[in-house]
Amino acid sequence: xxxxxxxxxxxxxxxxxxxxxxxxxxxxxxxxxxxxxxxxxxxxxxxxxxxxxxxxxxxxxxxxxxxxxxxxxxxxxxxxxxxxxxxxxxxxxxxxxxxxxxxxxxxxxxxxxxxxxxxxxxxxxxxxxxxxxxxxxxxxxxxxxxxxxxxxxxxxxxxxxxxxxxxxxxxxxxxxxxxxxxxxxxxxxxxxxxxxxxxxxxxxxxxxxxxxxxxxxxxxxxxxxxxxxxxxxxxxxxxxxxxxxxxxxxxxxxxxxxxxxxxxxxxxxxxxxxxxxxxxxxxxxxxxxxxxxxxxxxxxxxx
RNA sequence: CGCGGGGUAGAGCAGUCCGGUAGCUUGCCAGGCUCAUAACCUGGAGGUCGUGAGGUUCAAAUCCCACCCCCGCAA
Numbered sequence: 258x259x260x261x262x263x264x265x266x267x268x269x270x271x272x273x274x275x276x277x278x279x280x281x282x283x284x285x286x287x288x289x290x291x292x293x294x295x296x297x298x299x300x301x302x303x304x305x306x307x308x309x310x311x312x313x314x315x316x317x318x319x320x321x322x323x324x325x326x327x328x329x330x331x332x333x334x335x336x337x338x339x340x341x342x343x344x345x346x347x348x349x350x351x352x353x354x355x356x357x358x359x360x361x362x363x364x365x366x367x368x369x370x371x372x373x374x375x376x377x378x379x380x381x382x383x384x385x386x387x388x389x390x391x392x393x394x395x396x397x398x399x400x401x402x403x404x405x406x407x408x409x410x411x412x413x414x415x416x417x418x419x420x421x422x423x424x425x426x427x428x429x430x431x432x433x434x435x436x437x438x439x440x441x442x443x444x445x446x447x448x449x450x451x452x453x454x455x456x457x458x459x460x461x462x463x464x465x466x467x468x469x470x471x472x473x474x475x476x477x478x479x480x481x482x483x484x485x486x487x488x489x490x491x492x493x494x495x496x497x498x499x500x501x502x503x504x505x506x507x508x509x510x511x512x513x514x515x516x517x518x519x520x521x522x523x524x525x526x527x528x529x530x531x532x533x534x535x536x537x538x539x540x541x542x543x544x545x546x547x548x549x550x551x552x553x554x555x556x557x558x559x560x
Numbered sequence: 561c562g563c564g565g566g567g568u569a570g571a572g573c574a575g576u577c578c579g580g581u582a583g584c585u586u587g588c589c590a591g592g593c594u595c596a597u598a599a600c601c602u603g604g605a606g607g608u609c610g611u612g613a614g615g616u617u618c619a620a621a622u623c624c625c626a627c628c629c630c631c632g633c634a635a
Binding site (some may be wrong): 273291292293294295296297329490492493495534536537538540543544545546548549550551 | 561562564565566568571575584585586587597614630632633634635
């Protein structure tokens with residue numbers, strides 16, 4: 258099949274690679290290179306880098322709302338467009354241009370977690386499982402009819418990175434299967450719809466008054482991005498991993514209750530920090546951190 | 561030229577402002593003590609202080625210059 262692929266971040270790369278292996282990817286759409294990283298260097302998206310490595314033509318329109326962009330898209334005469342974390346809304350004319358329409362690879366078990374950040378929201382919510390849904394796109398936000406689903410477990414120690422990687426590989430597998438079998442589309446259930454709001458950076462600031470279990474979920478959900486953090490004397494400290502402790506405390510939220518980085522949280526619960534990072538320093542385990550740190554129990558993180 | 565922090569024993573840090581024989585915690589090795597323990601005691605090995613047979617100096621981890629690498633913010 259002649260396929261147009263539309264995607265941008267790391268998550269879409271395995272899907273693109275699988276498609277390139279099994280089909281003819283005639284063109285890749287991705288977000289334009291933007292100044293990013295230290296020094297404001299302009300970097301192409303992971304998908305663009307992959308496409309260039311595979312020798313596939315790349316297009317990076319800023320929008321698909323303009324008629325000429327849509328005409329260009331239609332002129333490719335694709336059999337199908339596979340969309341995976343592209344980052345642009347596809348207008349009706351684009352959705353209808355390919356013979357088989359546009360098929361989306363979404364990182365959740367729809368209709369749960371429609372929207373931008375399904376991976377992180379699932380972890381934050383304490384879901385026991387996640388998955389990938391392949392669906393036929395329509396004008397709604399992740400509301401199209403479903404073709405295939407694949408599930409995957411979430412444990413208390415699953416980080417967004419881990420789930421991201423698992424789902425990306427499941428997605429790559431499923432899209433190939435979906436294109437081969439072309440299953441009959443099924444309507445999404447009307448029950449169980451939730452929306453995964455885009456992650457705001459402010460959410461990564463730890464609120465120590467929450468119960469330890471919720472703080473831990475947030476930490477796992479925000480690892481590796483944007484990474485949960487707290488502040489101590491004005492310095493930002495990122496927290497990558499933590500465990501809920503069996504201990505309880507009556508100390509105020511945010512207080513270090515021992516010298517092994519156990520922190521008082523809401524409802525008298527305690528969170529034990531496992532991996533953290535100071536500004537300008539690399540990430541390290543709590544043990545390593547304490548060896549050269551003057552932090553003592555009784556000190557308190559900003560709430 | 562976006563802003564900023566850092567590169568000192570295997571690991572984590574202090575020392576750098578106010579140049580003068582390199583220190584702390586831990587780990588490692590050896591020995592001791594103990595029913596036992598992330599226990600304790602004693603001794604020991606381990607460092608071209610990111611690079612440049614660079615500059616200044618009687619003397620540079622420390623001051624100056626250039627370069628390399630890591631990281632936080634921002635995007």
